[in-house]
Amino acid sequence: MEPTDYFSRVAIPVDSAIALLLERTPGPEGSTLLPLLDALHRIAGEDLAARIPLPPFDNSPLDGFALRHTDSAGAGKDKPVFLRVVETIYAGDLPRKSLAPGACARVMTGAALPEGATCVIPWEDTDNHPDTVGIFHALAAHQNYRFHGEVMRQGQGILRKGERITSAHVGLLAAQGFIEIPVFARPRVGILSTGSELMSGPEPLIPGKIYDSNRYLLAARVLTLGAEPVWTSAIADDPALIARAVEELLETCDCIISTGGVSVGAHDYMPQVGSYINAEPLFRRVQMKPGGWVTALYKDTKIILCLSGNPFAAAMSFDLLAGPVIRRLAGAAPVLPQKIPGVLQEPFPKASPQGRFLYARREGKEVFLPQAGYVSGSLASLISCNCILQIPPGKGPVEPGDTVEVIPLSDGPVSPEFHPV
Amino acid sequence: MEPTDYFSRVAIPVDSAIALLLERTPGPEGSTLLPLLDALHRIAGEDLAARIPLPPFDNSPLDGFALRHTDSAGAGKDKPVFLRVVETIYAGDLPRKSLAPGACARVMTGAALPEGATCVIPWEDTDNHPDTVGIFHALAAHQNYRFHGEVMRQGQGILRKGERITSAHVGLLAAQGFIEIPVFARPRVGILSTGSELMSGPEPLIPGKIYDSNRYLLAARVLTLGAEPVWTSAIADDPALIARAVEELLETCDCIISTGGVSVGAHDYMPQVGSYINAEPLFRRVQMKPGGWVTALYKDTKIILCLSGNPFAAAMSFDLLAGPVIRRLAGAAPVLPQKIPGVLQEPFPKASPQGRFLYARREGKEVFLPQAGYVSGSLASLISCNCILQIPPGKGPVEPGDTVEVIPLSDGPVSPEFHPV
Secondary structure, three states: OOHHHOOOOOOEOHHHHHHHHHHOOOOOOOEEEEEHHHHOOOEEOOOEEOOOOEOOOOEOOOOEEEEOHHHHOOOEOOEOEEEEEEEEEOOOOOOOOOOOOOEEEEEOOOOEOOOOOOEEEEHHHEEEOOOEEEEOOOOOOOOOOEOOOOOEOOOOEEEOOOOEOOHHHHHHHHHOOOOEEEEEOOOEEEEEEEOOOEEOOOOOOOOOOEEOOHHHHHHHHHHHOOOEEEEOOOEOOOHHHHHHHHHHHHHHOOEEEEEOOOOOOOOOOHHHHHHHOOOEEEEEEEOOEOOOEEEEEEEOOEEEEEEOOOHHHHHHHHHHHHHHHHHHHHOOOOOOOOOEEEEEOOOEOOOEOOOEEEEEEEEOOEEEOOOOOOOOOOHHHHHHOOEEEEEOOOEOOEOOOOEEEEEEOOOOOOOOOOOOO | OOHHHOOOOOOEOHHHHHHHHHHOOOOOOOEEEEEHHHHOOOEEOOOEEOOOOEOOOOEOOOOEEEEOHHHHOOOEOOEOEEEEEEEEEOOOOOOOOOOOOOEEEEEOOOOEOOOOOOEEEEHHHEEEOOOEEEEOOOOOOOOOOEOOOOOEOOOOEEEOOOOEOOHHHHHHHHHOOOOEEEEEOOOEEEEEEEOOOEEOOOOOOOOOOEEOOHHHHHHHHHHHOOOEEEEOOOEOOOHHHHHHHHHHHHHHOOEEEEEOOOOOOOOOOHHHHHHHOOOEEEEEEEOOEOOOEEEEEEEOOEEEEEEOOOHHHHHHHHHHHHHHHHHHHHOOOOOOOOOEEEEEOOOEOOOEOOOEEEEEEEEOOEEEOOOOOOOOOOHHHHHHOOEEEEEOOOEOOEOOOOEEEEEEOOOOOOOOOOOOO
């Protein structure tokens, strides 16, 4: 049977392709508790909220003296008010006395405030002696006064299920006494490059061959999505060998991404592999350029997504089609690529009957193409890109000033702190 | 000796503080080779450039027939040109024949093109039989023809020393046959929380105490910077205990970040700890709010940076002062925070005599404050922030529409793919 006989070559819209894949992709089965710091950058397995108000008690925001503000009324530069120091309260201690009129307590930053205190005067604004303190200005009620719960109310949300956990989450959860938190397991993503032309470094290149870069590029992308890549060596163009490798990966992986063998060449075996292993064919072609030849198969509740062997096309279809699948498996929300508007700064002269996607660079609202003569297949241009620019099907050339939609990428030079432009 | 006697309490400018710290911070000692995939997100130890042109040979971008374009001249829908198929060239194989006039070769995507071929016609545009192919339109020279080196010239730069390695770098380096690459070692950063008020979860909170969040927040920030945190339990306010803990961390760490004990309270022991351990005092106060009380010490070629015990202030001085130190130790470039312009969308009504820094949220050029009544000390507001907004010393209230400078953060919700706003 010719591989091309058994499912249609008609291209389906990108959104339909994503929907077909996601309908068949389960979320994670449950979460596991990890020590809080190990949970950094993982996907939250549950909503987490504040267990206590923060701060847990009214306290002092500075080193100084807690007093009744009414006692400071009328104090002036030449007319100090003197108060009795009745105790010193260190951070971590509890006040032993409540403040009577005319009394004050020396307090350290973070110390609990005594009953009766309604404000705090900074240490450096006073004339202080062991038992007495002189005050040279009046204070308002609750001046320099930190209320319990002012930073965070009990029950206030900290982390949402599906969010990637950042250092701010880790700090806030620690402040709530969490020492371990639930995270979703990392999905295992099988990666398989096919093609008799593929070699592995560092051996010198044999004429006619190329080094396999897809395996590395996709494994690195999988890691960036918070999943675990599982790979094999590149497989030659032989449907029986490829089918065996796919079946092996199916045993331990949650989905499989392959490259190569998806077009109409004599060695484009992936659709045939699908019938060898009795997988359900989902689609074979998507309305996008580059990367429109994608064979999607489904077996044993698992997606097998077969991308182009061209590294640039493979990257694009990975980002647009495999990304949502892996995010769903990982429990990350949102699952779908988020589109934001931008303003194109450079012309892209080609018509796009199929719908076109370009790796691009976004700086604020401005969107730049990585090089003047944009070469499809130029993996090199990817280095400086941080988003995907979408040109809808049927749209003609786009011009500088046109409003476009872009999908930000998470592994581009997102942080100017690290990434020289 | 009173701790406050031995170095000045006069606040120095932020830039001077960073300069003092960086003058004393060495770069990494050398790089180590790591397997290519393990190098993802590490800091590049050397410049790396292309060893071979990409593609390495002229090849076909699609499945079709390679021909001399001159042979297609005059071909039309009703006037096909027929060519002899002399061989089939698969990806990975070498052509065995050069093309004589009137001959063509069936080629697969990525296959090397035979001598004499000047273009490729797509398979689906032809009427093809085993030995003959009919062509119904003329082709231009080098139509559908991929030149060797068109994606990347030999010697073209791929990765710069100090860059964070992304999945695009990994893919490109694999395409060049690299299987391991040099990266800098991760610096070890000692983290030490001080304060008798600090407890560890999950025990219920004792009145007057709080859970230690600084240790977690800073360790998570250190990990985000690509460094390795080394921490101890929180230490009570006792200068001898703190000094011993600092000396222990100095044995194995490249720098130390502590929190607590830096202001003018009776238990603010960090300056005193500096004299206990014979460290050189660098500065004690920086022109910034929050986080202006910072005791910087230097011993055994290592920086000991003592931050405020207030988590929000600690986060701010970590990002502004410890960040550059850790990036220098890690070999990351650029070392200094990169400032970019933004347009404030909300008023910040306070005057800023000392120079003020606010965690904020940047969307395109627009800069938002995380909440209307911005509470200093509100670690909670950090969750939604992705940059630091700088208000220079002496600047009054800032208004919506004002141009401001922001420093993007690398661990905020940078990727809308992952981070619901």
